[in-house]
Amino acid sequence: MKVGDEAEWKKFAKNLYYQQGLFDEESGYNALIEKLNGFDNEIGACITRLFYLATPPDNYETILTYLESTKLSEGCGQGSEKWTRLAIEKPFGRDLDTARHLDKLLAKIFEERQIYRVDHYLGKETMQNMIAFRFANTHFRTGLE
Numbered sequence: 001m002k003v004g005d006e007a008e009w010k011k012f013a014k015n016l017y018y019q020q021g022l023f024d025e026e027s028g029y030n031a032l033i034e035k036l037n038g039f040d041n042e043i044g045a046c047i048t049r050l051f052y053l054a055t056p057p058d059n060y061e062t063i064l065t066y067l068e069s070t071k072l073s074e075g076c077g078q079g080s081e082k083w084t085r086l087a088i089e090k091p092f093g094r095d096l097d098t099a100r101h102l103d104k105l106l107a108k109i110f111e112e113r114q115i116y117r118v119d120h121y122l123g124k125e126t127m128q129n130m131i132a133f134r135f136a137n138t139h140f141r142t143g144l145e
Helices: 006-013 026-043 057-069 096-109 120-136
Strands: 049-053 084-090 115-119
Touching: 026 057, 049 057, 057 096
Parallel strands: 049 084, 084 115
Antiparallel strands: none
C-alpha cells in the first residue's frame, strides 16, 4: 500500500474493527468472542488470535484471568492453543515478585511458544517492521487483493 493511496486505504480500512470493553468486565470479552466467532463463521475457519497487551502492567493479571475464564486463550474455543498468541509488553510487574507471579500465570494459561515478550521501548518499531515485512512480502498477500 502506497502512502496517500486513498483507494488502497479504503480497501484496507474495511477490514478494521473495534470492540470496546473494560479490562475488568466480562461483558467486553464476551462481545469480543461474538465478533471473532462471526469472522470465523464468515470464512469457515478459525482465525488465529493475537492478543497484544500494551496496557499498564497492573492490568495484566486481570486481562489474563479473563482471557482464560472466557476461553479466548483457546482461540476458537476448541481447546487448542495452536490458534492463539499473546504479545505482552514489558515492564512486566512492579518488582521481581510480581514479575514471577505474572510469569506463573502466563505459564498456566499459555505455552511458552505462544508468548512474545516485547520491550516497551522497542515494541513500536518491532511491530512496524513486522507489518512492513508482512505487506512487502507477496507470499503473505494471498487473499488480500
